[in-house]
Amino acid sequence: MAGVPQFGDRRAELAYRDRPAAFGLCEREGRIALVIVDKPGFAPWLDLPGGAIDPGESAAQAVVREFGEETGLRISAGEAFAHADQFFVNTDGEAFNNRATFMAVSWLGEAPALKIEDDHTLVWIDPHEAVERLRHDAHAWAVSAWLRRVVAPGRASR
Template identity: 25%
Template sequence: MEKVELVFGEKKTDQTYITRPGAYAIIFNETKNQVMTVQSLKTGNYFLPGGGIENKETPEQCLHREALEEIGCKIELGDFLGSAGNYFYSPTYDTYYFMIGYFYMARIVEKVQESIEPDETYGWMDTSKAKQDLVHAHHRWALKKAMEI
């Protein structure tokens, strides 16, 4: 895996952080004015499609699995955009995390099933809104980087 290019958030010296690597996709619509997002129904927070890397998965394998689970689609991965870390506290899990995100351009190949995530929904969001509403700073960074391509 690549080294982390940027780090967001503030590391509190009095806390222990769990390092959580994940992979995330930037999927634009045809005109590139909307991006696919996933919303947690528990918190209302928005994320890029993707999630935590499990067992010995590669970031690419993780993204293919997560795309099926979250948006019910097969995807084709494009360019690797970069990696970034983010220190944050999750009130949902009462845990401090250092998330390492590996970000890729992607496109939807086909819809093959419904989402299997009962606590999430997904859909297109205007990129201008997503640049503000994605909950994690490293997701916002990756989106801005993707928009420059």
């Protein structure tokens, strides 16, 4: 997609496969939903809930499914507010270029039966802190873009 920012460092020796993905930004009481991902052999990290778009799925369908699988929350997808690409290598050593759609989502309720990813733990964090702590630069950029949209004109932010 032309004009979409590209994040991450591309290592010349790796072949990066494009991976359409969707991530959700859910705010409640001034905090946003993130997941702590804790994989054996790696230091835990923070991500926005979301992930790969399956064949035949829309970005909205993917973010609803992924959000539930990772957090145990039922959400509805709102508008896509940003797009960004991110080179990364997953914990299995596969190289991807996430072609991410970032969507504002609304919390509808808890749905523990949806949660199937045991290595993901839901946390609610101040969005400014999230910008500093998120693993992927594209995720931090998207939270910053979201913050710029929701801060009222003339209201001082941090």
